[in-house]
Amino acid sequence: MSIRKSSLLFPRTSNWVGAGALGAAMLATTALPSMADEALADLVESVSPSVVTVIAEQKAAPAPAQGQEFNFQGHPFEEFFKRFGGPEGFQMPDRGPGQGLGSGFVLDEDGYIVTNHHVVDSADTVTVRLNDDRTFEAEVVGTDPLTDIAVLKIDAGESLQAVQLGDSDVIRVGEDVVAIGNPFGLSSTVTTGIVSAKGRNISEGPYAEFIQTDAAINKGNSGGPLFNMDGEVIGVNSAIYSPSGGSVGLGFAVTSNIVDHITSDLRDDGQVSRGWLGVSIQNVSPQLAAALGIDETSGALVSDVVDGSPADGTLQQGDVILTFNDEPVDSSSDLPILVGTTKVGSESVLTVLRDGQEQQIELTIGQHQSAEAQVDGSVDDKLEGTSLGVTVAPLTETARAEMGVAETVDGVVVTDLQPESPAAKAGLQRGDVIVRLGGQDTISPDALKTALESEKTDPALLLINRGGNQIFVAVEIV
DSSP states (O other): OEEEEOBOOOOOOOOOOOSHHHHHHHHHHHHSOOHHHHHHHHHHHHHGGGEEEEEEEEOOBOOOOTTSOOOOTTOTTHHHHHHHOOOTTOOOOOBOOEEEEEEEEEEETTTEEEEOHHHHTTOSEEEEEOTTSOEEEEEEEEEETTTTEEEEEOOOSSOOOOOOBOOTTTOOTTOEEEEEEOGGGOTTEEEEEEEEEEEEOOSSOTTOOEEEEOSOOOBTOTTOEEEOTTSOEEEEEEEEEESSSSOOSOEEEEEHHHHHHHHHHHHHHSSOOOEEOOEEEEEOOHHHHHHHTOSOOOSEEEEEEOTTSTTTTTSOTTOEEEEETTEEOOSTTHHHHHHHTSOTTOEEEEEEEETTEEEEEEEEOEEOSOOOEEEOOOSSGGGTTOOOOEEEEEOOHHHHHHHTOOTTOOOEEEEEEOTTOHHHHTTOOTTOEEEEETTEEOOSHHHHHHHHHHOOOSSEEEEEEETTEEEEEEEOOO
16 A cells, blocks of 8 residues: 555445335435535535646657667666667657646635645646636746645636635544545546544655545545535645555545645745754653653654754753643654744744653744755856756754664755756655765765766766665766
């Protein structure tokens, strides 16, 4: 089984009864609409105009010219050709344009649209189709891969009908929910279900929290809204858990409270500003609790404090963080979300358990240090335009702890890749740690840029760390 980005939607099946008079009576009874049915129909009718289809397109890629190497990615014999090369006289055909479909919803009447990051990632053009079939080219205002949220903007020439974001903290397990989206481009498909669980962590990053639902969510529903019965969006459908790719009743939506924070930031300047403490944390296991002499296994245990961080000189190794701004920290996964959605520069109060005593600690929230730095050029005229086509971030202690990177590994983290870039063609992936380029260590984005500028070998040899394994990758420099 695997977590897959969401898409398909199939209506719930009904159990038909058709045996004798009793069956006929039951069919006759169920044929009459109940008050609940009418309420659901009214809800769907009221919010459907705000649900949109998002069409993401990539341009066609021409076949390589004579003497150029082929990119065999996606070809049925990809691995064979990578190892042994293409047969003599082989001509790779042009790659046709690609198109992906997702869903979204109108956030406000000015034309701001919410969808998933993975729906529009790497797209050359993005089009939004409204419920009335009008289409508009969309501007990508900003995206946040760490929560899989993107904000688009269209100019419809008039005010659009928007939906309201609800409070995902107050929704309860067992409440009815409605998902509306566009599986396989079938617009305005509606499914219903319940909230199966709250606060799910599905290994999609430390800053995303998910609502689990059994409402059918499949390919094409990504970015679509999950409504409560008041017609408020309480989640953005993002992923499914499935052994086959189809819905099995395990869908996941990013909570509306996180969406509210992320979309506000993206609309402001196209980027997300995250709060930062500067600590490495872990769960309190029963064994650790016994060793620490405490009774409870809740809280986040501080295993390291970053020098110069907001926590430096305030928090200590061995502290157990119990609350953050009066919000309980039940496990280590709670803290990054609470801190990340806190305004940079604000004063926060933490309750910590230190040496068996609870203490109140105040500190000022800093700016998350993994701000992305683009490595795509050189000041040397002879190397101007030299690029790997990657976006990288420093490997901070926090990032190291979150990604499980060993203390002996230094480098920069790949946070994004340009389509068809040298790095993408060489097989680099998001989350890879670039340790060395050529003979130079790349302990920071600036060090990577310096190594790139001075590299004389083409292709260049990169040493990367992926999942704890060190591997070499040859990358052409353009």
